Amino acid sequence: MGAETSDAPRAWRIVLEHVETQLLEGALRPGDRLPGERALSAELGVGRSSVREALRVLEVLGLIRTSAGSGPTSGAIIIATPGGGMSALMRLQVAASGFPVADIVRTRLILESSVAGDLAEATAPAGAAPDLAPAELLLDAMDSPGLTPTEFLALDAAFHLALAEASGNQVITATMAGLRSGIEGYALEGVAAIADWHATSARLRGEHRGIVEAIQRADAATARTRTHDHISGYYAETFVDTPTA
């Protein structure tokens, strides 16, 4: 059977909307399994290839996880891991010149400063402090001598992400993961532009400690400015044209 004769929205979109509807109705929840591709195909009256195109989209967007074989863990399972989809989106948009790197950095500045400030404010009432342990573990790991710049940057990224996670805001966490992915390539290139990596990494480590310290001291204003300066300082060192806003 060829293309639909009448109005016919694209077949794969039918599948996508069907899944979205099921999700909204609560008929499908994280952890549930989708019907098999062949079943979905028959149920919706579209070809299996169209079903697969829709599933591929859902997979890239971090909505489902697919695995072959049989048993309860096989098939397409609803998950909700926004980080992956966000990363793919940002990476490709940067590659396609849709997202200027400077805009990504500016957005990081806004988001991360805010996260640090909120974390500090949440620390105010003693006892209700957010959990910074994961972030501090990463700081310790970054102190280990002999790290290559690449390894260091990976830990650096993980540290910033750990702060976002500590804030408990999943949207911000996923967005930051995506932003970071989008400029990962540039960050690695930027290392080459740094004259004295040893000095720079030492400074970065110190700044990280300073941010955590300000948060734990419940000093929101300092946490914000230190975060801001930390990020803009790094990009000022690696890029010629860096946003200062």
Place this chain on the structure above:
Amino acid sequence: MGAETSDAPRAWRIVLEHVETQLLEGALRPGDRLPGERALSAELGVGRSSVREALRVLEVLGLIRTSAGSGPTSGAIIIATPGGGMSALMRLQVAASGFPVADIVRTRLILESSVAGDLAEATAPAGAAPDLAPAELLLDAMDSPGLTPTEFLALDAAFHLALAEASGNQVITATMAGLRSGIEGYALEGVAAIADWHATSARLRGEHRGIVEAIQRADAATARTRTHDHISGYYAETFVDTPTA
């Protein structure tokens, strides 16, 4: 030919990475046409269905636009419209409970307050003011009596987006478009929870004017707090549990 025997990453991913590489190398730029599906299939040694799965992903992510027929506008053309992909991602993640609505609202709060403040700061040096005309046109449109709540909310969303666009940050613009899409359904439901829509819409209109006024007065602090209060106030009215942070 069936599934690959050896390690073989999934075929569609090969296509995706191929396009991404071409993009990064500059071999493919916005406006360019991708090779036809059949050509790509032959070139990369994968089936056409696999090529299509990859193209579908790129399409949903806002990287390409496809159209049938012949001529220079047919085929898959590189575009970079991040808004669409971001919207799809957010909408589906909310549907799948990956993104709590409260987190989206909190993120809006951060982003939009910051945008308003930056806009005000950019206004400081006379003459270099950002272009708020599109936003003001929307405000005028919102003054028209007889708007249904749905129409009003659409204009409201467009107004907030216009501010983001005025800031010139494409990442923030796209992200805000996505955030908005993610909670669109909730916003519409929320209207029902409002006792006096007439009074509420009048208040919203006034708050919008106030934000623009503060920006034009280059009063960043006021622009920030007014934006913050505007957003959190609206959600406080429509939701029971609204973030106040």
Place this chain on the structure above:
DNA sequence: CATGCTACTGTGGTCAGACCACAGGCACGC
């Protein structure tokens, strides 16, 4: 009766081939 192995079944992954609708370009006829 307990245990280990094997064949089966259902799942996604992939490919090949076919047909359709659509839109531009070209050649022919007027």
Place this chain on the structure above:
DNA sequence: GCGTGCCTGTGGTCTGACCACAGTAGCATG
């Protein structure tokens, strides 16, 4: 010179086939 219709190439879709994989049920064996 101009208009009309065919031709070709494009995405869009479907069908049918096969493969690799993993769990499971059933059989054979101790």
